[in-house]
Each structure stands twice: as C-alpha cells, then as structure tokens.
Amino acid sequence: xxxxxxxxxxxxxxxxxxxxxxxxxxxxxxxxxxxxxxxxxxxxxxxxxxxxxxxxxxxxxxxxxxxxxxxxxxxxxxxxxxxxxxxxxxxxxxxxxxxxxxxxxxxxxxxxxxxxxxxxxxxxxxxxxxxxxxxxxxxxxxxxxxxxxxxxxxxxxxxxxxxxxxxxxxxxxxxxxxxxxxxxxxxxxxxxxxxxxxxxxxxxxxxxxxxxxxxxxxxxxxxxxxxxxxxxxxxxxxxxxxxxxxxxxxxxxxxxxxxxxxxxxxxxxxxxxxxxxxxxxxxxxxxxxxxxxxxxxxxxxxxxxxxxxxxxxxxxxxxxxxxxxxxxxxxxxxxxxxxxxxxxxxxxxxxxxxxxxxxxxxxxxxxxxxxxxxxxxxxxxxxxxxxxxxxxxxxxxxxxxxxxxxxxxxxxxxxxxxxxxxxxxxxxxxxxxxxxxxxxxxxxxxxxxxxxxxxxxxxxxxxxxxxxxxxxxxxxxxxxxxxxxxxxxxxxxxxxxxxxxxxxxxxxxxxxxxxxxxxxxxxxxxxxxxxxxxxxxxxxxxxxxxxxxxxxxxxxxxxxxxxxxxxxxxxxxxxxxxxxxxxxxxxxxxxxxxxxxxxxxxxxxxxxxxxxxxxxxxxxxxxxxxxxxxxxxxxxxxxxxxxxxxxxxxxxxxxxxxxxxxxxxxx
Numbered sequence: 109x110x111x112x113x114x115x116x117x118x119x120x121x122x123x124x125x126x127x128x129x130x131x132x133x134x135x136x137x138x139x140x141x142x143x144x145x146x147x148x149x150x151x152x153x154x155x156x157x158x159x160x161x162x163x164x165x166x167x168x169x170x171x172x173x174x175x176x177x178x179x180x181x182x183x184x185x186x187x188x189x190x191x192x193x194x195x196x197x198x199x200x201x202x203x204x205x206x207x208x209x210x211x212x213x214x215x216x217x218x219x220x221x222x223x224x225x226x227x228x229x230x231x232x233x234x235x236x237x238x239x240x241x242x243x244x245x246x247x248x249x250x251x252x253x254x255x256x257x258x259x260x261x262x263x264x265x266x267x268x269x270x271x272x273x274x275x276x277x278x279x280x281x282x283x284x285x286x287x288x289x290x291x292x293x294x295x296x297x298x299x300x301x302x303x304x305x306x307x308x309x310x311x312x313x314x315x316x317x318x319x320x321x322x323x324x325x326x327x328x329x330x331x332x333x334x335x336x337x338x339x340x341x342x343x344x345x346x347x348x349x350x351x352x353x354x355x356x357x358x359x360x361x362x363x364x365x366x367x368x369x370x371x372x373x374x375x376x377x378x379x380x381x382x383x384x385x386x387x388x389x390x391x392x393x394x395x396x397x398x399x400x401x402x403x404x405x406x407x408x409x410x411x412x413x414x415x416x417x418x419x420x421x422x423x424x425x426x427x428x429x430x431x432x433x434x435x436x437x438x439x440x441x442x443x444x445x446x447x448x449x450x451x452x453x454x455x456x457x458x459x460x461x462x463x464x465x466x467x468x469x470x471x472x473x474x475x476x477x478x479x480x481x482x483x484x485x486x487x488x489x490x491x492x493x494x495x496x497x498x499x500x501x502x503x504x505x506x507x508x509x510x511x512x513x514x515x516x517x518x519x520x521x522x523x524x525x526x527x528x529x530x531x532x533x534x535x536x537x538x539x540x541x542x543x544x545x546x547x548x549x550x551x552x553x554x555x556x557x558x559x560x561x562x563x564x565x566x567x568x569x570x571x572x573x574x575x576x577x578x579x580x581x582x583x584x585x586x587x588x589x590x591x592x593x594x595x596x597x598x599x600x601x602x603x604x605x606x607x608x609x610x611x612x613x614x615x616x617x618x619x620x621x622x623x624x625x626x627x628x629x630x631x632x633x634x635x636x637x638x639x640x641x642x643x644x645x646x647x648x649x650x651x652x653x654x655x656x657x658x659x660x661x662x663x664x665x666x667x668x669x670x671x672x673x674x675x676x677x678x679x680x681x682x683x684x685x686x687x688x689x690x691x692x693x694x695x696x697x698x699x700x701x702x703x704x705x706x707x708x709x710x711x712x713x714x715x716x717x718x719x720x721x722x723x724x725x726x727x728x729x730x731x732x733x734x735x736x737x738x739x740x741x742x743x744x745x746x747x748x749x750x751x752x753x754x755x756x757x758x759x760x761x762x763x764x765x766x767x768x769x770x771x772x773x774x775x
Contacts, residue, residue, distance in 0.1 A: 227284040228744040247428035252378040254291035259326045281476035283745045290429035301332035304466035331372040331384040338366030348388040356443040362435040374418035374434040376407040398459040401447045415439035470600035472553035478560040481589040486521040487742040489571040491751040517570035523694035530685035559674035564593040584748040611666035635672040675699040694725035
C-alpha cells in the first residue's frame with residue numbers, strides 16, 4: 109500500500125542517501141533511541157507520609173561503589189487510622205474478588221461499554237472503595253492488594269501476553285483503572301514488560317518458568333528497570349553494569365548516582381517479595397557487550413536484599429505507588445541471572461531494540477488508558493453540568509449545560525470517544541498482522557498514541573475548568589485522570605520522540621503506512637498537504653548546513669505530520685465501523701479545528717463556514733447528551749460527589765466538621 113507519495117517519491121537514490129545520512133546524524137538521540145526513551149512506568153511518584161521518618165546509616169567505604177555514602181531506612185510510626193479495619197476489609201474484598209470467575213471476553217462489537225463490563229462488580233467491593241484518609245503505607249499496600257485482585261480476575265496466561273490477546277489489551281483500557289492508577293501500573297509492568305521479557309527464555313529453563321509462573325500469579329511483585337537518572341531519552345547509553353566473573357557468575361553494579369534506576373518501585377510493600385528485570389550493559393573481560401536483561405531479587409517482602417538500595421521518592425499527585433531511585437552495590441548474581449546469549453552482538457543498536465522489544469506493545473497498550481480516562485471525565489463533567497444550575501432573570505434557575513461553552517468540550521469528548529474504540533480495535537488487528545513490517549506495526553502504535561494523547565490532553569483540561577474549583581479536588585476523580593494522561597504521554601516511549609522517529613523514517617522511504625482511501629476528505633487533504641510541506645523543507649536544505657537546518661526546520665514538523673496521518677486514519681476507521689454519523693461529523697470538525705489556519709490558508713474553509721460546520725454537528729448531538737453519557741456505562745466506576753446530588757449530600761455529611769459556641773469581637 110502506497111503512503112504519502114509526495115513526501116518522498118520525487119527523491120532520487122542520491123537524494124535519499126543525502127537525506128538518510130544527514131537526518132540520522134542530526135537527529136542523534138531522537139532517531140536512535142525513540143523506543144528506548146523515557147519509559148516512566150507510572151511516571152508519577154508518591155509523597156513522604158506524615159508518620160514516616162528516615163534514619164541514615166553510613167556505608168562502609170567502597171572505592172568501586174556508587175557515589176552514594178549513606179543508606180536510608182524508612183521507618184513508620186503508628187498510623188492514625190485503625191489498620192485492623194482496613195485489613196479486614198481488604199481480606200474480605202480480596203476473598204470476594206478471588207471468587208469471581210475469570211473473564212472470557214467477547215470482542216465482536218466496537219461499542220464503548222464492551223471493555224468495561226467485566227470489572228463492574230469488582231468496583232463495588234470494599235477494596236475498591238475510595239479512601240481519602242489512608243496513610244501512605246496503607247495506600248501502597250492497598251494498591252498492591254487491588255493489583256492482585258485484578259490479576260486474579262483477568263487470569264492472564266503466558267499465551268495472552270506473548271500473542272497479545274484481546275484480554276491483554278482489554279486489561280489496559282478497563283474503566284476500573286481510574287479507581288487506582290497505581291494498581292494498574294503495577295499490573296501492566298508485571299505482565300507486559302516483565303512476563304513478556306521472561307517468556308522467550310522459559311522453555312529453556314525450569315527456574316525461569318517457575319519465576320514466570322510466580323509473576324503471572326502475582327506471588328512476586330515484578331519491576332522493569334531500564335531508564336536511569338542520567339539516561340532517559342538516551343537509554344541506549346545506560347551505565348548500570350553486569351560483569352561476568354571467572355566462575356560464570358555475575359556482579360551487578362551502579363557506578364555512580366546518575367546511573368541509579370529511575371523510577372520503578374523497589375521497597376518492600378505488603379509482604380510481597382519483589383524482583384526486577386534490570387537492563388544493564390554486559391561487561392566481559394572489560395569490554396561492553398551491549399544491553400542484557402538481568403533478573404534480580406530486590407526484597408523478600410519485608411526487607412531489602414543485600415547490596416540493593418531503594419530511595420523513596422516524594423509524592424507527585426495521581427498515583428499512590430512507592431516510586432524510587434534504586435542502586436546496586438556489587439550485587440552477586442548466579443550464572444543464570446543474565447538472560448540470553450553472552451556473545452557480543454553484531455549490531456549494538458539492533459541488540460538494544462531487540463532486548464526492549466516489549467516496549468512496542470506497551471506503547472499501544474498503555475495508550476489505550478486514554479479511553480477510560482476520557483470516559484470518566486466526560487461522564488462526571490456531563491452529569492455535573494446537567495444538575496448544576498445558576499440564577500438568571502426573574503429569579504429562575506437554569507442548568508449550566510444550556511450554555512454552549514459548557515456543551516462544547518463535553519460533546520467534542522463524546523465524539524472522540526465514539527471513534528477511539530474502533531480505532532483501538534483496528535490498531536490491535538494491524539499490530540498483530542505479521543504481513544506488515546515490524547516498523548510499520550510499531551508505526552500503528554505510535555500513531556494511536558500520538559492521536560489519543562492529543563485528544564485527552566485537549567479535552568480533559570477543558571472539562572476540568574468547566575467543573576470549576578470542584579474539579580481540582582482528588583475526591584472528584586477528574587484531576588487523577590488529568591495527571592494520568594501526562595504520565596502516559598512519556599511512558600513506554602515519549603510521544604514526541606517516537607513521533608519524530610516515525611516521521612523521519614517515513615520521509616526516508618524506509619517503509620509506508622496505509623494510504624488514504626478517500627483523498628477528497630478534509631483530513632486526507634490536510635495530511636497530504638503536510639507531507640508535501642515536509643518534503644519541500646527537506647529538499648530545500650543545503651547539504652553543507654543539513655544537520656543544523658534539519659533540526660531547526662524539519663524536527664518541529666514531525667509530530668504534526670504524525671497527528672495528521674493519525675486523524676485521517678481514525679476518521680476512516682470510524683466510518684468503516686459504522687460510527688454514528690453525527691458523532692463522526694463532530695469528530696471531524698474537532699480535528700479540523702486543531703489546524704483551522706491551514707484549511708483557511710488553502711481556501712478549503714473560512715472561519716464562518718467552519719463555525720457553521722461545527723455548530724451543525726453540535727446541534728445534532730446536544731439533545732442526546734444525557735443518553736450518550738448513560739451509554740458510557742460509567743456509573744459503577746464513578747464515586748465523584750459532584751456527579752450526583754445524593755452522592756454530594758453524603759459526601760458533605762461525612763466531612764470533618766468544626767462547630768463551637770465561642771465569641772470573638774472583630775469591630
């Protein structure tokens with residue numbers, strides 16, 4: 109299938125060579141490391157609790173050790189909340205969750221309710237109730253218990269993970285994610301990154317098979333450690349070393365502070381043993397043999413293993429998880445700890461991408477979290493807008509949803525949601541289709557990520573504003589969703605960086621993406637126009653200034669180009685899937701609105717004609733707003749008090765209340 113011929117079809121072989129060498133030199137880390145980029149698994153970190161204190165213990169001098177002279181120990185003082193009640197509820201809820209039958213999905217219809225229906229009963233269990241007053245330690249433990257409950261419910265097998273089953277992807281877009289984002293992050297890392305990395309080696313080793321079984325059943329908590337404090341986008345240059353010893357064993361070592369792993373959890377939590385797949389460079393007789401996955405025990409669930417130091421990071425709102433800085437001080441490992449061949453690879457670059465191969469399905473799967481995030485914010489904002497009233501003339505009160513400014517972000521979000529699920533389903537199909545080149549399959553994941561992130565980042569902040577001050581409070585669930593999309597934008601491959609890589613490789617003619625099926629569509633015209641502009645920029649850059657000018661002129665156009673491709677593909681997929689024509693028309697208007705200046709510049713629209721186009725679509729949907737909100741089937745997952753009057757009254761009655769009988773003279 110031919111894609112964007114104007115982008116590179118006029119290039120001669122000599123021009124292609126010039127572009128290839130110049131682009132790749134000028135891009136540096138962008139092109140080489142796009143899929144090895146800032147993998148912030150969870151990407152936001154928790155706060156130090158009020159009931160915690162630290163003791164610092166000097167470590168014995170070690171000239172070969174990392175540039176860290178103290179080991180920090182976190183000690184918990186007795187929490188204010190009664191732990192017994194929480195534990196009893198957790199045990200009851202977990203027992204109930206384990207009694208649920210493992211879910212078998214039906215995946216025929218691309219409707220919004222489909223991927224959320226399986227966990228609706230779980231949302232009502234005590235362990236999934238919102239808890240605003242738990243200590244930090246309790247919050248950590250609760251996230252792990254919830255992750256175990258969800259793990260039991262889904263019952264993913266190694267076949268699900270290796271073959272990327274529908275159940276695997278549905279776990280990544282389940283509406284229950286919003287109840288505890290940290291629990292989902294743990295589960296995704298456990299299955300996609302850790303189990304996915306271990307799986308190819310399980311047939312050759314009973315020990316690896318046994319560990320894999322423990323990971324799948326959550327008998328151990330498993331982390332994936334790639335990026336370091338000093339190496340995010342340039343993860344290919346990471347410094348953590350695993351040195352081969354003369355007896356065949358290994359030593360894992362962090363040479364300096366900047367080489368410490370950042371940010372996967374590593375401290376003991378909930379009594380669950382913790383292991384990690386640590387990406388380190390293999391050193392054989394002093395020579396770098398490239399990246400290898402290394403299996404490392406971090407803790408027995410109660411205390412850290414010898415030589416492993418975990419430094420708990422402060423809280424960054426959104427996810428209750430013990431994100432950390434982790435370092436290794438000459439940790440002795442067995443001869444089986446390093447996975448794969450010990451031979452030096454022919455290509456260090458190819459070896460790097462081979463070892464982190466599970467990042468690609470993670471790019472696709474983690475991006476699907478945008479669906480439940482956008483759904484819950486849309487539902488809460490919509491229901492709040494329907495019930496909230498303001499006073500007008502004659503002392504009457506009207507719902508704020510009567511105002512067009514209140515309607516627009518909600519209706520646009522509903523249109524986006526209508527097209528997201530069909531495109532997610534189609535992208536899964538494309539990603540698993542081995543008739544496509546691996547780069548093309550990864551390209552589908554990048555396109556979905558770029559478009560879904562843009563949709564959520566545009567719509568959710570607008571709806572947060574439409575909820576006023578109440579939208580900023582965590583108990584109303586909206587701000588957590590807003591924080592989550594920021595985390596997802598840089599997890600499993602930074603959205604900007606992977607978009608740059610995709611655009612550059614398309615421009616180089618290394619592969620093609622599916623071309624437009626209807627070139628007369630407004631979005632297809634925009635895509636073709638950007639492609640032509642990109643080629644014009646590249647062909648106009650003098651060879652003697654290629655690297656500098658390429659960075660200055662072309663790199664900023666890469667993400668818009670990928671978004672242009674993506675919006676066209678989303679529209680075509682939704683059209684083929686039979687998405688409601690009114691919702692599809694509004695989605696198209698929203699995508700056009702993102703780049704209205706281009707359409708007016710090319711004479712395809714005027715500002716007035718666009719306003720008429722958008723208003724027609726809004727008018728057709730507005731009478732159905734309440735129905736469309738109900739069709740999201742989000743009620744089982746929503747605890748936000750602002751969404752319903754009865755919830756709000758109960759919330760107010762439960763707040764800490766202060767009254768008195770004193771008098772204080774002011775004037």
